[in-house]
Amino acid sequence: MKIKTKLILSLSLIFALTITLAGLGIWQLRQMASDTGNILVANYNSLDYSRNMYKVLDEGGADFNKEKFRGFLNKQLNNLTEVGEQEFTIELKEDFEAYLLEPTPQKAVEIRGDLNSIMKLNMDAIKRKSLRAEATAEHSILWLSFASSFCLIIGFTLLVNLPGYIANPIHELTESIKQIAAKNYSQRVHNKGNDEFSTLAKSFNTMAEKLEEYSSSDLAKLMIEKKRIETLINNLSDPIIGLDDTNKVLFINEQALQITGLGNQDIIGQQAESLALKNDLLRTLLQKMLDENAISENLKIYANNKESHFEQLMVPINIIPTGESDKKRIGTFLILRNITAYKELDTAKTNFIATVSHEFKTPIASMKMSLQLLENEKTGSLNEEQLSLLEGLRDDTERLLRTTGELLNITQVETGKAQFMIEDFDIVPILNKALHSNEKLAERKEIRLVLSEPGALPNVMADRVKSEWILSNLLSNAIRYSYDNSEVGIKVSLTPTHVEIAVQDSGIGIAEEYHDKVFEKYFRVPGNEKEGTGLGLSISKEFINAMGGYLKMSSEIGTGSVFIAGFRIEA
Template sequence: MTKLRTKLHFAFLPLIILMAAVGIYAILLTYYLVSTVEQLEYEDIRSTNAVSELITAVNRTNAGVNLIFNGYRDEGAAVIERNRDIIEQQLDKQQASATDNEAKALTEELAEAVRTHVNLVEMILDPDESIPDSYTLRREESAQQISELGGAIIERNNASIANTFNAFEIRTETFIWITIIAIFAALLLALLLSYRISDRLVHPIEEFTEKAELIGQGDFETRVSYHSNDEIGRLAQSFNHMLDRLRAYRRLLNAEITQTRMTLETIVKNLPVAFFFYDQDAQLIITNDAADHLQNAPEWKNGMPEEVNALQRQVQESHKLYAPDQLDDALILHVHNEERFFLPTVFFVEGDRSKSGVVMMLQDVTKLRLTSDLKNDLVAIVSHELKTPLTSARLSLYMLSEEQFGDLNDVQRELVATAKDDLDRQLKTIQSLLSLSKIESGSSRLERQTFHPCDLLENSARETRQAVEEAHLELQIEAAETLPDIEGDPFRLQLVLTNFISNAIKVSPEGTSIVLRAAQQDEEVRFSVIDHGPGIAPEYRSRVFNKFFRIPEQQTKGAGLGLSIAREIALAHNGEVGCESEIGKGSEFFMILPLRWDAHSDARAQMSTPAPQK
């Protein structure tokens, strides 16, 4: 099996060979040019320079002879001696530069003429030597012969240089044409390689891309039609195998989705709560039997009640969950000539435009609401009926403890004190039950005022300061004077903070501090009471505001109603309460209130004065 890499190597081999051949030819041509230039420099140019220097020296010796003839013997002799050495040196260079037979023959004739000329010049240097009448003619003829032979050698050298440069031009032109041909051949090979590579690589990749787009559109029946034994062929086989597995998985997934959808439809259809699904255009498209029962009511024949439509629009715009858990937040709707209470759960479903919308579920809590009202009425009646005799008994015990009807012994005094404490505790519990019942039923109104958060902190601290000091604790207030004013009933809100502080006193070790803090959070103010007690376990933090709940590990007195009353007061102000704690480091009980309070937005705005104690 031939690998794709090997095929690519063989495809590029002709181009590599062509480039290597051009490179080798360029190296050989460069070597030839360099060696030829060196030969020119060593032979022809050196020979030309030597002959030129030799002729110049011969002419200078003639000038020296003329000086002697003119009476300047010493000066002429010096010129002759100096140039005679130059003549010998340049003649040696010329003889060394002559490499071929023609050059050697011309050089030999030149050497003979030089020797003749030198002998004639030396005759003039010997004062005893007689100078024949033909001396000047012979000397000038020898000098002329040297000039002619030198000119012939120089002319030959110039012709050799010209021939060499002509050869340079021919070889350079040949190299240029070879390079041009090689470039065109390389381009042609590159085009052929590009076509082959695109045929072997790009075309399969394009096919893979096209098939992947089809798969992305949901077409799992397509296949890649590429058959080869190379890597792309194996990739095509793996791709088709993957498609087979995707098809099988899709069939299984479709079956599971169908089954799940049928199950969900059955669940929704049989839900005991009314189920409504609105699309993006607020059109009702899915309902169950309970919802159909509501829509068939005569009161709903003209459409959904405005309260329901308002909730749908609110969640449609905000995309936020609306799921109240208090019975007081239930919608009061008329169905089949009956007043019924429905607790709504509304949320937004994300998705594309065809699948997103709003889900609304209306849970019929009429029985729970009536039961709650009955319970509150029963608690109020029983508490009220118990309060009168217990108050009378408490008064009698106080009179006995003051020994208004005679002296008591120690045992009688202890029994009376125990009974008095038990009655006080029972009366507090009954008072708390009455207060909680009135809060939940809304039997009186809150006193709406505008006040500064620091005033609420100061009043709460003042009321609990004695208890703090008796417990050997320190109460610290942390609040900025720049906090904005808030609206609410300061008296009842003070009850919340004093309840938080009272609970903190019970769990704080001696010598520690309790922090009373207020801070702004956007359009709200957060009031906190922070202690350094043992903390609250995570499993109890969400239950501390429930009625009658007491943390098992904490041996504190009380009926467990104080935090429940605090929560109801905060809810009546459109606020909330909470607890944050860390084991071994302490707890923070907080109340968050809006700066502006809408007293009509919560039914618990009508309430009585509680006496919260945990």
């Protein structure tokens, strides 16, 4: 039988018992009310009429009020309810009529005897009916007691058994689920019957059997996979250390053991913090792992009989446990990627660029001097076509010289050889020099350089030459990327710690997806056909950061770009 059916039947039984008990009580009360009503109405009236007739006789003596007596007598004639009462009442009437014809004391005595008979008859009736009412009351109490006891037994039985019938299987199922969660897949739920709990128990047992089979059959496979993963990790060329959620060492491959100088038996299962107290490299790795704000820097470690470069990677292992929605960290991989070969190639590239750029500067300077001599009228006059060719050569020479300068600057930044002469000075003259050096470039495109007149400004702490280079680069970029016959805005403002110079171009703007990349080396916005090496902004940012300033930008497609250089104020 289904649980729903059992609940409906149990509640229906309680409802039926309640209705029966209420109906029985109402019926018994009606019986008692009926018996009591009989006593109060019929017999009480007869006694009242008889008593009133006695009173008439006693008050009047031989000359009592006959009409009043007759009135009560007529009422008595209409209230004949007991057996024998009619005969006594008729006899009373006959004696009364006889008294009216012959009013003698004997007739009065007979009338009194008739009244006594009627009163005795009704008194006996009242007593009898009282006994019957008492019997009815006792009978009612008996029936109500029996019915109440029966309902109480049924209700108590349901109260004791029904909650247990529902709660016990749920409790058993809950405990079994806990056992399954604890990987005790041999747990079973024993519930016989054809209700929903039995169906649920069968489904649960089927699930537990399948989990037990899966656990038993895949254990060997899991061990094999574990060995395979350990072998794979040991054969990796990069050092790897695995930690659990409490930073205990789970595994470490051979490369990590060699580079840290630890033994496998000394590290597995121990707290990484304890091991770091005796190992500088491990301490450095843990500090960077635990400090979320730490700047990621490459590590120089002596390995393979030479100074090697390693990139540190922190790979958190997060999972979403079954039945939950939030991620939980179960461990971390510490990986040291050997980038020595790439570093050596990068160094070779930097040295090559520096050498080539340096070698280019001398012939380029000679070319520039030769062009200046040709432009001098003392060496001979040139026609319009020759002057046009000469102007093109001058532009190409300037561009080649600028590119060579950028290459030399980037090599200085990469090798750490860039030198800065930090001093305090007024930035406005430096800005004016940068504007002057870019006036001809602006005139060719008919672009107006609009400078918002700055007010009184404090001196800045920076390198004069590097500052002029930065501002000139920002201005030349703004001019190159602005449309012809437009303007480039320059605004100088003051913050509590820096003097800011904002350069606003009138170009197409830069898409938001490229904002984080514009300061990377050699990066150029896709689709841009303007000339350039993609080094100017990268060099500018390196220079101004080294001087305690900053370089930032904002841009939207269709509105142009704004580059803001912040120069540190003298403390």
